[in-house]
Amino acid sequence: MRTRLYSLEELDDIPGTTVFNAMRSRQAYHLHKFCMSLMEAANRDEFRKDERAYLDRFRMSEEQKLAVLSRDFNQLIELGGNIYFLVKLSNTDGWSAQKAVGSMTGMTPDEYAAMMRAGGRSIKGNRSIRGKN
Amino acid sequence: MARITAGIATSHVPAIGAAFDMDRTQDPYWKPVFDGYEWVKEFQRKEDPDVVILCYNDHASAMMLDVVPTFALGCAEEFAPADEGWGARPVPMVMGDPVLAGHLAEQLVIDEFDLTLMNHMDVDHGLTVPLSLMFGKVSQWPVRVIPLAVNVTQFPTPSAERCWQLGAAIADAVQSFPAGLNVQIWGTGGMSHQLQGPRAGLINPEFDNAFLDKLSNRTDELRKITRLEFLRESGSEGIELIMWLIMRAALGAKVEELNRFYHVPASNTAVGHIVLRPVS
Numbered sequence: 001m002r003t004r005l006y007s008l009e010e011l012d013d014i015p016g017t018t019v020f021n022a023m024r025s026r027q028a029y030h031l032h033k034f035c036m037s038l039m040e041a042a043n044r045d046e047f048r049k050d051e052r053a054y055l056d057r058f059r060m061s062e063e064q065k066l067a068v069l070s071r072d073f074n075q076l077i078e079l080g081g082n083i084y085f086l087v088k089l090s091n092t093d094g095w096s097a098q099k100a101v102g103s104m105t106g107m108t109p110d111e112y113a114a115m116m117r118a119g120g121r122s123i124k125g126n127r128s129i130r131g132k133n
Numbered sequence: 134m135a136r137i138t139a140g141i142a143t144s145h146v147p148a149i150g151a152a153f154d155m156d157r158t159q160d161p162y163w164k165p166v167f168d169g170y171e172w173v174k175e176f177q178r179k180e181d182p183d184v185v186i187l188c189y190n191d192h193a194s195a196m197m198l199d200v201v202p203t204f205a206l207g208c209a210e211e212f213a214p215a216d217e218g219w220g221a222r223p224v225p226m227v228m229g230d231p232v233l234a235g236h237l238a239e240q241l242v243i244d245e246f247d248l249t250l251m252n253h254m255d256v257d258h259g260l261t262v263p264l265s266l267m268f269g270k271v272s273q274w275p276v277r278v279i280p281l282a283v284n285v286t287q288f289p290t291p292s293a294e295r296c297w298q299l300g301a302a303i304a305d306a307v308q309s310f311p312a313g314l315n316v317q318i319w320g321t322g323g324m325s326h327q328l329q330g331p332r333a334g335l336i337n338p339e340f341d342n343a344f345l346d347k348l349s350n351r352t353d354e355l356r357k358i359t360r361l362e363f364l365r366e367s368g369s370e371g372i373e374l375i376m377w378l379i380m381r382a383a384l385g386a387k388v389e390e391l392n393r394f395y396h397v398p399a400s401n402t403a404v405g406h407i408v409l410r411p412v413s
Contacts, residue, residue: 006361011288014365016332021288025201032198039194039216074330083328083370084193084286091218097147098400101333112334116398120336121327127365 013129020082028080030059034068035085038092047092074104135233135307135314139180140380140388140409141173142320142348143266145189147258148400150222153265166404169394170266173408176392177267177275182317184230184277186237186303186383187260188376189321190285192217194257202249203291204299206241207256207280208234215255224261230277233310237279240306246299256280263321266406276317285322285373289360296375297356300382307383320380322373324395325366326402335368336403341395344374345407348381349390355381370402384411 011019018024025032034055037043047054055065067075068089076086083101090100102112115121127133149166152158158167194215196202212227238250260280268275284290291299300318307316324341327333344367347355355378363372381388394406 005359010361011364014332014369016330017327017364017369018330019288019364019369020286022201025287029198032193036193036198038218041216041220044218077329082193082286085198088193088218094219096151096400097328101328101401104330105333106331115334116336116401119338119397120325120401120403121332121334123335123337123340123366126332126335 015126015129018077024080024082026080028064028082028085031064031068031076031079031081032085034058034060035088038088044092071103073100077104135310135312135316137304137307137316137318137383137411138182139317140320140384140411141267141317141407142377142380143263143406144323144399144402144404145259145262145321146399146402146404147217147262149404150258150262150265153262154223165396166399169396169404169406172392173267173406174269176408180317181315182276183314184233184279184316186279186281186307186316186318187263187321188281188283188319188379189259189263190373190376191254191282192257192259193286195254196282200249201284201287202282203284204246205249205251205254205282206234206238207251207254207282208238209252209254212254212256212260212278212280214261215257217257222258222261224265225271225273227256227260227264227274227278227280230279233314234279236310237303237306240309241299241302244302244305246302251280251282254280254282259321263319281379283376283379285370285375290372290375292360293358293363293375293378294356296378297352297382300379303379304383304385318380318383320377322376323367323371324374324403324405325368325371327368328370328401332368334401336397337366337368337371338395338397338403340366341403341405345393345395345405348377348407349388349409352378352381381409384409385413387412
């Protein structure tokens with residue numbers, strides 16, 4: 001057996017973090033196809049006109065569609081999504097990246113913006129679930 | 134022969150591009166960020182490089198879906214700014230250098246780097262925001278650009294050590310190019326930031342400043358940083374810092390630090406910027 005510096009399970013020990021890997025990439029393939037379709041202005045207009053009908057053009061799961069409709073970014077990440085794709089959706093909504101990202105933290109946009117201005121979220125206590133540090 | 138005359142690293146936050154495009158660079162929030170790049174703009178006017186090898190990551194704009202290339206080299210004559218969901222940035226077309234890119238493609242594959250070669254791709258903020266920061270508002274970019282897109286989105290990314298080795302091979306490949314070109318290499322992305330989940334907003338200035346400190350002459354320590362450590366300490370998107378190591382390795386053993394800038398925050402991200410000169 002080849003040696004490894006650490007077990008890949010260690011990646012699950014980072015608090016509040018989902019590591020986007022090949023399996024998740026596959027799970028979210030059609031969700032991400034939808035996100036990338038929003039890189040064209042005509043598609044953005046179509047989506048805005050009737051979000052549900054537009055989503056039904058893609059082979060996404062019902063859960064993924066509902067999470068898009070409710071702009072639930074944590075749920076979209078849970079369902080395989082990756083933020084670089086998902087911001088195409090928040091950009092279409094005219095949200096700043098900060099608003100989209102902050103929406104996953106349970107803070108209001110103002111609270112999140114204030115935390116960032118004050119230097120961001122501290123690493124202390126946010127390194128490891130197991131190590132509680 | 135072609136020579137690498139400087140290595141430059143910078144964050145490539147999309148909101149910096151938006152502030153730049155909307156002429157908000159003097160807003161109280163953004164002024165400290167843009168002030169940090171005044172030095173390098175003057176430096177670039179004097180240096181007048183011919184070509185930049187620009188290490189960046191595509192943010193799901195041109196790839197990362199049907200194919201997931203670990204290292205992708207842009208070989209086209211030109212690269213259009215991508216529409217990332219709000220319309221393309223109003224910046225000039227990015228002109229490539231197919232001759233030098235073709236040389237790099239040959240040399241690097243011969244040197245065991247199994248690159249993906251891109252004969253067509255759009256380039257997103259990861260590439261165009263650094264160009265804006267280095268050159269300001271221009272009607273055309275004063276350099277040709279060879280994009281080198283690195284997968285930092287889908288785990289596993291290349292390791293820090295692999296990026297280092299690629300940078301070293303780029304140095305050799307540039308040196309073996311017969312035309313007398315003034316070449317720069319840029320590493321972009323970082324510094325600490327996390328754009329997802331309940332830990333979003335993570336900033337780790339101790340990690341970032343140690344990384345900047347070690348970039349000159351303690352690079353053996355940086356090469357050993359694991360993906361896990363990057364994810365833990367610098368946030369899930371902080372792993373973009375591996376691209377700085379391609380830049381650094383391409384400068385050779387000894388460098389002189391000419392300029393450095395660090396600022397928190399720009400949107401969700403710690404902004405870092407450094408200018409290094411190879412010392413022979």
